[in-house]
Amino acid sequence: MNAAAPYATDGLDLAVLKRFFDDHVPGFRGELVAELMHGGRSNLTYRITDGHTAWVLRRPPLGVLTPSAHDMGREYRVVSALNGSGVPVARAVAFGDASVMGVPFSVVEHVEGTVIRTQKQLHALTDREIAGCAHALVELLAHLHAVEPGGVGLHGFGRPEGYLARQVERWYDQWNRVRTRDLDDIDTLHARLADACPPESGASIVHGDFRIDNAILASGDPAEVRALVDWEMATLGDPLADLGLHLVYSDPVFAPVLADSAASTSERLPPPSELAQRYATASGRDLGNLGFYVALGYFKIAVIAEGIHSRFRQGLTRGSGFESVGDAPAPLTAAGLRALARTP
Numbered sequence: 001m002n003a004a005a006p007y008a009t010d011g012l013d014l015a016v017l018k019r020f021f022d023d024h025v026p027g028f029r030g031e032l033v034a035e036l037m038h039g040g041r042s043n044l045t046y047r048i049t050d051g052h053t054a055w056v057l058r059r060p061p062l063g064v065l066t067p068s069a070h071d072m073g074r075e076y077r078v079v080s081a082l083n084g085s086g087v088p089v090a091r092a093v094a095f096g097d098a099s100v101m102g103v104p105f106s107v108v109e110h111v112e113g114t115v116i117r118t119q120k121q122l123h124a125l126t127d128r129e130i131a132g133c134a135h136a137l138v139e140l141l142a143h144l145h146a147v148e149p150g151g152v153g154l155h156g157f158g159r160p161e162g163y164l165a166r167q168v169e170r171w172y173d174q175w176n177r178v179r180t181r182d183l184d185d186i187d188t189l190h191a192r193l194a195d196a197c198p199p200e201s202g203a204s205i206v207h208g209d210f211r212i213d214n215a216i217l218a219s220g221d222p223a224e225v226r227a228l229v230d231w232e233m234a235t236l237g238d239p240l241a242d243l244g245l246h247l248v249y250s251d252p253v254f255a256p257v258l259a260d261s262a263a264s265t266s267e268r269l270p271p272p273s274e275l276a277q278r279y280a281t282a283s284g285r286d287l288g289n290l291g292f293y294v295a296l297g298y299f300k301i302a303v304i305a306e307g308i309h310s311r312f313r314q315g316l317t318r319g320s321g322f323e324s325v326g327d328a329p330a331p332l333t334a335a336g337l338r339a340l341a342r343t344p
Contacts, residue, residue: 009034010318011044011059016101024094025107027053036318043072043232044318047110054110055093058232059103062316072104073097074157075231078205079108081152087144090216090227111227113216122212122263125222130268132223137215138275140225141246142282145204145239158236160203167241167296168193171303178307180326185333189299192340198289200238208233210242211249211264243279244293247272248301253331257305259321291343298336302329 014032021028030050034057037045043058060072073095080092090108098104116122122130149155159166172190207214209230218224248254249264250272270278280287309326311317 009046010036011062012046012057013101017048017057020094020096020100021050021107024096025055026093043075043230048107055107056090056110057105057107059101059105061311062318071232072106074234076106078154078157078231078234079106081154081157082147082205085147085152087140087147088225088227089231090229111216112219113226114219114222115213115216116222116263117213117258118261119263119266120261122266123268127268129222130266131270133212133217134270134275135278136223136225137210137212138243138246138279139282140215140228141207141210141242142279144207144228145202145242145283145285147205149203149205149236154205154236157205157234160200160236160238163200163203163235163237164197164241164292164296165194167237167300168197171300175303175306178303178310180306180310180313183329183333185330185337186299186302189295189302189333189336189340192337193292193296193299196292196295196340196343198292201240201285201289202238203236204239206235206237206239206242207231208235208242208245210246213258213263238293239283240285240287240290240293241296243276243287244290244295245297245300247276247294248297248332248335250275251298251335253328253335254301256324256326256328257301257308260324289343291339295336295340295343298332298339302332302336305329305332 012034014034018032021032028050029052032048032050034046034048037047043060046057048055048057058072076092076095079089082089083091090111093107093109096105149157168190175186214228214230215225216227216229218226250269252265255262255265276287276290305325305328308322312322312325
């Protein structure tokens with residue numbers, strides 16, 4: 001591990017963390033060394049080790065945050081609840097509120113495995129392995145949506161009634177908080193989503209950001225998911241919002257958000273129609289209004305991309321590959337309008 005790498009501990013106070021680990025992390029011994037794993041697009045993620053054991057620490061990104069994103073307490077609660085549910089997650093270890101380090105943070109076990117982020121990594125697999133991975137992910141999504149929230153202690157975790165209408169308004173509010181320019185199409189997409197909003201298709205635990213690079217896969221077997229990560233937007237809501245967003249991530253217009261090489265946009269993955277049918281078969285859910293959910297996914301990601309672009313312009317991102325993110329909101333919004341136009 002290269003602890004001296006740029007931004008290796010930016011956003012952390014290792015002396016404060018050591019005292020916290022002494023009091024709250026079983027098995028901790030020695031000094032802490034940190035390495036930034038991902039930076040600035042969502043929560044900052046670090047690998048932390050004392051030389052004997054490794055953990056993963058997540059905290060919000062730097063700068064002013066939008067109200068409903070980057071919720072560390074929410075993320076920690078859902079990961080804790082899902083342990084033992086059959087949905088693979090990293091074991092929750094400790095949670096620190098803002099009194100410890102200025103911002104809330106969570107500590108979970110470090111899960112060994114492979115994360116496929118780029119097309120180059122994906123294309124090192126065979127076609128059969130790629131299809132197996134994609135099918136396993138969408139079947140896992142159906143399994144997550146089948147978990148009874150009350151049975152894992154998540155009753156009251158969210159308000160499923162009116163979820164879709166609140167999502168439309170919440171993401172538009174966040175657009176107005178993070179916008180760096182005028183974009184007429186996003187105002188149009190917001191208005192049309194509000195007018196087209198259907199009744200909820202059901203209620204389940206919703207991941208909120210379900211895509212291939214938010215899964216840790218078994219080394220040597222990409223069809224085995226060892227842990228789902230990045231639960232910061234999890235809630236109780238309409239499960240088809242997760243599916244719609246998952247399908248949006250396959251569109252090449254998403255690629256600039258991840259420095260133009262997002263694995264999820266590879267043409268070697270099964271087409272969205274195949275994945276949707278696989279989900280429908282596994283879940284038994286009616287996908288008649290899928291176009292709305294896909295359009296909502298484009299809207300959400302356009303706003304998130306604008307927020308990342310805003311933090312990049314302020315010098316608040318950490319790591320590399322942020323230069324292209326500002327190119328994404330306009331085509332994402334246009335794609336959302338096209339998806340909504342196809343809705344019955």
